[in-house]
Amino acid sequence: MQDLSTLGRRVRHFRTRAGLTLDQLGRELDVAPSQLSLIENGRREPRLTLLTALAARLGVTVADLLDDAPPSPRAALEIALERAQQGAAYRELGLPALRPSRGMGDDVLRTLVGLHRELDRRARQAIATPEEARRANTRQRLRMEEVDNHVPEIEALASEDVAAVGHAGGALTHRTVSLMAARLGLSIVHADDLPHSARCVLDLESGRIYIPPASIPGGHGLRSLALQAMAHMRLGHGEPQDYADFLRQRQDASYYAAACLMPEAAAVPFLEAAKKSRDIAIEDFRDAFGVTHEAAALRFTNLATAHLGIRLHFLRAAGDGALVRAYENDALPLPVDVTGSAEGQILCRHWSARRAFARTTRTTEYFQYTDTPVGTFFEATQTGTTEAEEFSITLGVPYEESRWFRGRETQNRAVSRCPDLSCCRRPDADSARRWGGRAWASARVHAHIFSPLPQGTYPGVDDRELYEFLESHAAAPEE
Numbered sequence: 001m002q003d004l005s006t007l008g009r010r011v012r013h014f015r016t017r018a019g020l021t022l023d024q025l026g027r028e029l030d031v032a033p034s035q036l037s038l039i040e041n042g043r044r045e046p047r048l049t050l051l052t053a054l055a056a057r058l059g060v061t062v063a064d065l066l067d068d069a070p071p072s073p074r075a076a077l078e079i080a081l082e083r084a085q086q087g088a089a090y091r092e093l094g095l096p097a098l099r100p101s102r103g104m105g106d107d108v109l110r111t112l113v114g115l116h117r118e119l120d121r122r123a124r125q126a127i128a129t130p131e132e133a134r135r136a137n138t139r140q141r142l143r144m145e146e147v148d149n150h151v152p153e154i155e156a157l158a159s160e161d162v163a164a165v166g167h168a169g170g171a172l173t174h175r176t177v178s179l180m181a182a183r184l185g186l187s188i189v190h191a192d193d194l195p196h197s198a199r200c201v202l203d204l205e206s207g208r209i210y211i212p213p214a215s216i217p218g219g220h221g222l223r224s225l226a227l228q229a230m231a232h233m234r235l236g237h238g239e240p241q242d243y244a245d246f247l248r249q250r251q252d253a254s255y256y257a258a259a260c261l262m263p264e265a266a267a268v269p270f271l272e273a274a275k276k277s278r279d280i281a282i283e284d285f286r287d288a289f290g291v292t293h294e295a296a297a298l299r300f301t302n303l304a305t306a307h308l309g310i311r312l313h314f315l316r317a318a319g320d321g322a323l324v325r326a327y328e329n330d331a332l333p334l335p336v337d338v339t340g341s342a343e344g345q346i347l348c349r350h351w352s353a354r355r356a357f358a359r360t361t362r363t364t365e366y367f368q369y370t371d372t373p374v375g376t377f378f379e380a381t382q383t384g385t386t387e388a389e390e391f392s393i394t395l396g397v398p399y400e401e402s403r404w405f406r407g408r409e410t411q412n413r414a415v416s417r418c419p420d421l422s423c424c425r426r427p428d429a430d431s432a433r434r435w436g437g438r439a440w441a442s443a444r445v446h447a448h449i450f451s452p453l454p455q456g457t458y459p460g461v462d463d464r465e466l467y468e469f470l471e472s473h474a475a476a477p478e479e
């Protein structure tokens with residue numbers, strides 16, 4: 001059912017097209033003209049009998065009246081203005097509601113509506129300042145720590161969807177992902193001209209998921225991208241209301257994708273067997289399900305505490321030691337700023353996540369025991385490189401849990417006193433005396449610090465690029 005405002009404008013549109021005044025129409029239908037006026041102004045809902053009579057007299061169908069499209073470009077502007085004035089951002093200003101009179105030109109209306117749009121855009125943008133983004137991200141991390149990074153509802157949904165296409169176990173193929181998409185009425189289309197700001201686009205109208213061409217290097221993440229787009233539908237996501245909402249949706253979508261790629265029903269027995277033979281290794285889990293090391297390590301955090309009773313931590317660090325992403329429910333003392341945010345902070349240089357970069361041979365995981373002020377942790381780190389920088393993925397557990405893991409016999413050991421600054425941040429007294437006031441350096445700007453700024457409806461995605469992309473593809477026949 002459309003809103004009363006549009007309905008009223010459609011009635012008025014068809015009445016004037018029929019050359020009738022309110023008085024004439026009222027007389028013919030035996031309705032007071034004032035009642036018709038209230039309906040046309042969207043202030044009263046007509047009964048179905050009146051709607052039927054109106055349609056008959058105006059030579060249209062009831063469906064024509066109930067259509068939710070504005071009857072003319074002018075009406076579209078009037079409706080947009082009305083809606084904007086009903087929004088919270090405008091009402092906060094305490095300005096009077098402006099009713100578009102007949103004498104108000106289209107250009108005036110267009111200007112007002114344009115200003116409202118910009119006002120709204122700026123209000124949304126202000127919500128996601130880097131600081132607010134960091135706070136929202138921290139709240140989300142803490143929320144997931146409370147539930148041991150395990151979401152039974154999404155696990156159930158993913159299990160159901162994977163089982164519905166007859167997937168029995170092992171790596172989920174592109175073919176299976178396509179079948180899953182088809183079941184939702186979607187088709188996967190590879191596009192080599194995706195908007196620069198988007199990694200994947202879902203066209204709800206045509207039911208297409210656009211992802212990059214399969215041939216690009218690192219294409220193994222494509223199944224995950226397509227699954228994340230499907231998650232948007234399966235989890236009933238709408239346009240995010242604010243940055244926190246955006247983060248939650250994104251995290252839930254990633255969770256769904258991971259739960260499809262490494263289904264609980266197959267992954268848990270695999271990990272239980274590894275635990276039984278005291279040989280848990282993320283590299284094995286990764287290879288068994290054909291995913292990236294990071295995806296496998298993150299998925300392990302979903303299942304380890306809930307199913308194996310193991311508390312743990314996950315770290316993704318950049319080559320310069322900055323923390324890109326973290327999860328812990330084992331009390332590892334993550335470096336945090338005053339807002340409680342860990343992303344972008346520099347990790348202790350004695351931790352496995354950073355020591356692993358110093359190795360020359362990096363084909364296998366690096367293992368290390370790290371003594372910290374809150375206890376000893378066993379950590380396994382895999383390093384890698386993107387075009388832009390090197391990174392490391394670390395999965396760690398408290399000392400007593402190391403007995404379940406491959407690499408526990410390692411002789412690598414380090415002592416960390418972080419967050420005490422004297423551990424690895426503050427220079428020792430001798431070198432401070434030697435160099436204090438005798439050197440100068442220019443800082444490298446941290447490009448990866450967690451501070452995405454929104455440009456459109458979806459934070460970080462340029463709406464214009466997105467809509468141009470959709471326009472150009474909607475016209476093309478489906479493959």
Ligand SMILES: [Zn+2]
Nearest residue numbers: 348418423424
């Ligand atoms: Zn340190």
